[in-house]
Amino acid sequence: MNPLDLCTSPGMRAVREMIAKVAVTNATVLLTGESGVGKEVVARAIHALSSRAMNQFLKVNCAALPEELLESELFGHQRGAFTGAYRDKPGKFEQAEKGTLMLDEIGEVPLRLQAKLLHVLQDGEFARVGGERVLETDVRVLAATNRDLESEIRAGRFREDLFYRLNVIEMHIPPLRERRDEIPTLVDYFLKTANTEYRRALDIPASTRRLFLEYAWPGNIRELQNVVKRIVVLGTAAGVSEELAAASGKPSSATSMPMMADAQGRLDLKAIARRAARDAERLAIGDMLERTNWNRAKSARYLGISYKALLYKMVDCELVKKDPKPEAVAAEPEEVAAVAV
Ligand SMILES: Nc1ncnc2c1ncn2[C@@H]1O[C@H](COP(=O)(O)OP(=O)(O)OP(=O)(O)O)[C@@H](O)[C@H]1O
Numbered sequence: 285m286n287p288l289d290l291c292t293s294p295g296m297r298a299v300r301e302m303i304a305k306v307a308v309t310n311a312t313v314l315l316t317g318e319s320g321v322g323k324e325v326v327a328r329a330i331h332a333l334s335s336r337a338m339n340q341f342l343k344v345n346c347a348a349l350p351e352e353l354l355e356s357e358l359f360g361h362q363r364g365a366f367t368g369a370y371r372d373k374p375g376k377f378e379q380a381e382k383g384t385l386m387l388d389e390i391g392e393v394p395l396r397l398q399a400k401l402l403h404v405l406q407d408g409e410f411a412r413v414g415g416e417r418v419l420e421t422d423v424r425v426l427a428a429t430n431r432d433l434e435s436e437i438r439a440g441r442f443r444e445d446l447f448y449r450l451n452v453i454e455m456h457i458p459p460l461r462e463r464r465d466e467i468p469t470l471v472d473y474f475l476k477t478a479n480t481e482y483r484r485a486l487d488i489p490a491s492t493r494r495l496f497l498e499y500a501w502p503g504n505i506r507e508l509q510n511v512v513k514r515i516v517v518l519g520t521a522a523g524v525s526e527e528l529a530a531a532s533g534k535p536s537s538a539t540s541m542p543m544m545a546d547a548q549g550r551l552d553l554k555a556i557a558r559r560a561a562r563d564a565e566r567l568a569i570g571d572m573l574e575r576t577n578w579n580r581a582k583s584a585r586y587l588g589i590s591y592k593a594l595l596y597k598m599v600d601c602e603l604v605k606k607d608p609k610p611e612a613v614a615a616e617p618e619e620v621a622a623v624a625v
Pocket residue numbers: 287288289290291317318319320321322323324325326388430505506509
């Protein structure tokens with residue numbers, strides 16, 4: 285399945301239409317957008333729809349390497365070009381021949397290398413580090429950044445001519461908070477894949493799903509994916525709900541004092557303590573089950589409670605692993621029947 289099929293908001297529909305249009309060309313594309321919005325997913329989709337799909341899609345994270353190593357990574361080097369260069373090495377511009385090269389975090393490329401990049405983009409020519417020979421390359425470049433390159437230009441950190449060369453087509457991927465209508469579909473998709481990956485059959489309660497729609501998602505789709513994974517791994521949405529509610533400035537059901545007050549507004553201290561204890565137990569037990577690969581006998585031993593008490597508490601805390609791994613079943617024939625998280 286193409287992950288972009290899940291992106292049905294007007295902003296992403298425009299992105300998808302643009303992908304179809306630019307894919308058939310050789311144009312350089314500048315993908316902009318916050319961290320985690322899916323810039324790489326879009327870059328791969330462009331490659332997959334292009335006539336280069338049979339050849340390589342390679343990615344270089346320009347922020348991950350110091351200048352000399354980045355230069356060698358992109359353009360390769362000749363033996364003896366620098367200490368440690370024991371043999372000739374082709375760079376990504378050679379390896380991606382007839383394919384697509386994604387230059388991720390392009391805003392981090394040092395000025396000297398920006399000049400070399402401009403040259404290869406304009407003339408399709410470059411030389412390996414320490415090499416004399418001019419090499420030709422046929423690579424389509426897709427660049428991505430979460431920085432505002434125009435303000436980088438004003439600050440003297442990014443070459444204007446390179447910007448215009450890269451920015452033949454700009455595709456802006458909107459943040460998740462501007463396409464909230466995609467959240468339910470994305471959650472179902474991530475839930476399904478996480479359940480498969482961890483061999484679980486968990487669902488996410490409606491109250492947590494509502495919080496998903498209100499949270500700001502500064503880490504965008506990557507954060508949503510990680511949150512869903514965490515719920516599946518821990519077997520409970522309780523901790524995540526607390527955090528999202530707190531971040532959205534809302535009292536969550538677990539900590540909300542008004543929720544525990546009676547009709548006259550009185551608070552039942554014992555009920556509050558019971559609830560807090562149960563939340564703490566749920567976290568500790570969920571964590572231990574995870575660490576022991578859901579081996580309940582071992583978990584009970586490490587937690588210093590009887591096996592029966594653990595089973596009881598798992599039901600009480602709604603901690604479930606519906607689809608235990610075969611070895612866990614062999615060791616522990618009992619099943620806990622609850623389903624919700
Ligand atoms: N439409 C989508 N459907 C499913 N998963 C998606 C989608 N878009 C992004 N993702 C997932 O979200 C995560 C982040 O996506 P991606 O790496 O493309 O973001 P990015 O914009 O390149 O982030 P960064 O700026 O941090 O590099 C990845 O795990 C990716 O698989």
